[in-house]
Amino acid sequence: MSGRVRRSGSLNDTGSLPPDADGMPASGTRARTRPHPGGRVPLAVVLVGGAAALFFFALPLAGLLGRAPWSRLVDDVTSPVARDALRLSLICSVCATALAVVFGVPLAWLLARADFRGRALVRALVLLPMVLPPVVGGVALLRAFSRTGLVGEWLYDALGIQFTFHTSGVVLAEAFVAMPFLVLTVEAGLRAIDTRYEDAAATLGAGQWTRFWRVTLRFLAPSLAAGAALAWARALGEFGATITFAGNIQGRTETLPLAVYLQLETNQDLAITLSLVLLAISVAVLVLLRDRWLGALR
Amino acid sequence: MKTDTGLEASVRVQRGALTLAVDFAAGPDQVVVVLGPNGAGKTTLLRVLAGLLAVDSGRVVLDGEVLDDPATGSFVPAERRAIGMLFQDYLLFPFLSARDNVAFGLRSQGIRKANARRRAEEWLARVGLADRAGAKPHELSGGQAQRVALARALVSEPRLLLLDEPLAALDAGARAEIRRELRRHLDAARGTRVLVTHDPVDAAVLGHRLVVLEEGRIVQEGSHRDVSAHPRSRYVADLVGVNLYRGQARRGVVRLAGGGELTVASSEATGEVFATVHPRAVAIHLAPPEGSPRNRWQGRVTDVDTLGDRVRVRIDGPVSVIAEVTPTAAGELGLGPGREVWAAVKATDVVVYPA
Numbered sequence: 001m002s003g004r005v006r007r008s009g010s011l012n013d014t015g016s017l018p019p020d021a022d023g024m025p026a027s028g029t030r031a032r033t034r035p036h037p038g039g040r041v042p043l044a045v046v047l048v049g050g051a052a053a054l055f056f057f058a059l060p061l062a063g064l065l066g067r068a069p070w071s072r073l074v075d076d077v078t079s080p081v082a083r084d085a086l087r088l089s090l091i092c093s094v095c096a097t098a099l100a101v102v103f104g105v106p107l108a109w110l111l112a113r114a115d116f117r118g119r120a121l122v123r124a125l126v127l128l129p130m131v132l133p134p135v136v137g138g139v140a141l142l143r144a145f146s147r148t149g150l151v152g153e154w155l156y157d158a159l160g161i162q163f164t165f166h167t168s169g170v171v172l173a174e175a176f177v178a179m180p181f182l183v184l185t186v187e188a189g190l191r192a193i194d195t196r197y198e199d200a201a202a203t204l205g206a207g208q209w210t211r212f213w214r215v216t217l218r219f220l221a222p223s224l225a226a227g228a229a230l231a232w233a234r235a236l237g238e239f240g241a242t243i244t245f246a247g248n249i250q251g252r253t254e255t256l257p258l259a260v261y262l263q264l265e266t267n268q269d270l271a272i273t274l275s276l277v278l279l280a281i282s283v284a285v286l287v288l289l290r291d292r293w294l295g296a297l298r
Numbered sequence: 299m300k301t302d303t304g305l306e307a308s309v310r311v312q313r314g315a316l317t318l319a320v321d322f323a324a325g326p327d328q329v330v331v332v333l334g335p336n337g338a339g340k341t342t343l344l345r346v347l348a349g350l351l352a353v354d355s356g357r358v359v360l361d362g363e364v365l366d367d368p369a370t371g372s373f374v375p376a377e378r379r380a381i382g383m384l385f386q387d388y389l390l391f392p393f394l395s396a397r398d399n400v401a402f403g404l405r406s407q408g409i410r411k412a413n414a415r416r417r418a419e420e421w422l423a424r425v426g427l428a429d430r431a432g433a434k435p436h437e438l439s440g441g442q443a444q445r446v447a448l449a450r451a452l453v454s455e456p457r458l459l460l461l462d463e464p465l466a467a468l469d470a471g472a473r474a475e476i477r478r479e480l481r482r483h484l485d486a487a488r489g490t491r492v493l494v495t496h497d498p499v500d501a502a503v504l505g506h507r508l509v510v511l512e513e514g515r516i517v518q519e520g521s522h523r524d525v526s527a528h529p530r531s532r533y534v535a536d537l538v539g540v541n542l543y544r545g546q547a548r549r550g551v552v553r554l555a556g557g558g559e560l561t562v563a564s565s566e567a568t569g570e571v572f573a574t575v576h577p578r579a580v581a582i583h584l585a586p587p588e589g590s591p592r593n594r595w596q597g598r599v600t601d602v603d604t605l606g607d608r609v610r611v612r613i614d615g616p617v618s619v620i621a622e623v624t625p626t627a628a629g630e631l632g633l634g635p636g637r638e639v640w641a642a643v644k645a646t647d648v649v650v651y652p653a
Contacts, residue, residue: 194389196385196389197389197391199345199348199350199376199385199389200383200385200389200391201391201402201406202348202349202350202375202376202377203348203349203350203376203377203379203381203382203383203451203460204377204382204402204403204406204450204454205377205378205403205406205407205454206377206402206403206406207377207406210406214402215391218391218393219393
């Protein structure tokens with residue numbers, strides 16, 4: 001009985017809809033603002049907070065651009081210190097990116113496709129350099145690859161290979177911090193591939209290698225490019241691990257970020273000029289990845 | 299020496315909840331259609347035949363060559379089987395033109411680019427797409443993509459052609475014509491041809507022999523005519539559109555497994571039998587019918603479906619049955635859910651065959 005009563009009550013509610021129709025425009029407005037949860041926070045707070053944050057990001061950049069010695073820019077960029085640092089940075093970051101690709105793609109493959117115990121652990125290990133303070137990474141690299149390190153000692157004694165105070169050390173340090181960006185991006189890319197395309201290739205007589213080169217890699221290309229660009233940008237800006245592990249020798253281990261830091265003491269204009277170069281490169285990478293990353297956030 | 303003896307497969311595979319246990323053969327002169335509902339294991343079976351999945355036990359032999367036999371440890375992977383496969387959603391490589399999609403298999407076999415492309419173009423011409431050779435898959439219509447995929451599967455003249463729901467992705471308007479076209483190419487192709495579908499029309503038009511697969515097992519096989527005349531499962535009976543019963547026959551009476559009985563014309567059938575009644579053969583009365591029909595029982599209408607110029611009436615009673623009447627009759631009798639009616643079937647309209 002009571003169920004019946006409630007039911008008729010709800011019928012009455014429906015019946016009383018028409019009088020409510022006068023309030024319709026008002027409820028319509030409410031409905032329009034509801035999709036934005038932020039709408040409930042006072043607008044002023046949002047505006048002030050947002051503006052402050054924007055200001056916080058923009059001000060240093062403005063300062064950098066405002067203080068830039070535009071008239072001497074060309075001279076500064078072509079000065080020996082700058083040229084050495086630029087050359088070294090380009091070579092090392094490209095080598096580090098190549099290393100990251102050569103070793104990172106197989107690792108990403110394992111993480112994406114192989115089913116093995118401890119995969120979560122491996123992924124955590126790969127992720128670690130992303131969150132690890134770079135200077136700690138540098139110290140860790142020292143313990144492993146310096147002349148007295150775990151592997152470094154043997155490498156030096158047996159093969160005469162030394163990473164510390166050597167350009168190869170810069171490459172190693174940069175690869176260490178940059179590889180995770182590539183591995184993660186490529187792993188996500190691999191997961192997104194419909195493996196049935198590889199099956200289709202197999203039924204067409206394509207062996208494992210043909211399938212990898214002609215199918216998988218083609219689908220993977222955008223992720224690989226994005227991962228490589230991110231890794232390269234990270235390698236280019238690497239400071240902490242590099243200065244800790246490889247030291248700071250002009251023309252050998254002094255990359256752009258190291259040069260910026262050191263020139264700040266002696267030649268601030270040059271430091272600013274070099275910073276601008278790095279800023280320009282960062283902006284370029286952002287533009288390059290615009291569709292892929294910022295597009296996903298939109 | 300390989301001979302064209304076709305395909306012999308004994309397949310036992312466990313995939314999640316599905317246990318596939320199938321033994322079947324397909325001659326090189328036939329198109330065998332594997333018909334079954336979704337989840338019956340049709341695609342899994344094709345993947346096994348293609349070499350994309352190995353059997354847990356059993357044996358796959360094509361034209362005398364052992365492709366898969368865990369007992370001897372032999373397994374020929376997909377890329378070394380002389381097969382062509384048409385996937386349900388075609389899986390054309392999106393970054394290659396139609397021409398290069400078709401040429402892909404030839405290129406994989408080491409045939410030079412110019413030669414492979416020329417042969418690909420010949421095949422595209424055969425499927426009527428000579429002018430679309432340079433188009434990328436996303437520029438093709440569904441029917442065109444299907445034909446490119448077919449050309450891609452056929453270009454290397456496979457000994458075994460596998461087709462996974464080749465028409466399922468097409469809209470109804472295009473399907474009939476593409477089906478006719480496909481039939482022409484299937485008939486022209488050499489080698490063993492196995493097609494998987496859940497569409498009985500595909501099965502009727504495209505296949506020479508029908509294998510019905512349900513829940514990983516073959517429930518029936520034979521010509522399309524045999525299968526539709528003598529359904530052996532609820533699924534097939536529903537496809538054909540007849541009432542199917544199972545029971546024990548003795549002296550002209552079939553005692554049904556679900557209760558009730560049917561009188562049949564022939565007293566020869568004995569033992570476990572199937573009995574079918576066509577919905578058209580079921581008459582509906584409002585009062586107990588007096589006349590020749592040997593089978594009559596009272597029941598209640600549970601469902602009334604209008605299909606064009608016919609009305610299908612489901613009657614639940616001692617023997618549940620679907621009857622087919624005209625809309626006029628349904629109107630005059632006031633047939634609707636809940637209506638008490640009498641159903642009558644002549645003994646000569648009950649078809650009986652051994653289970």
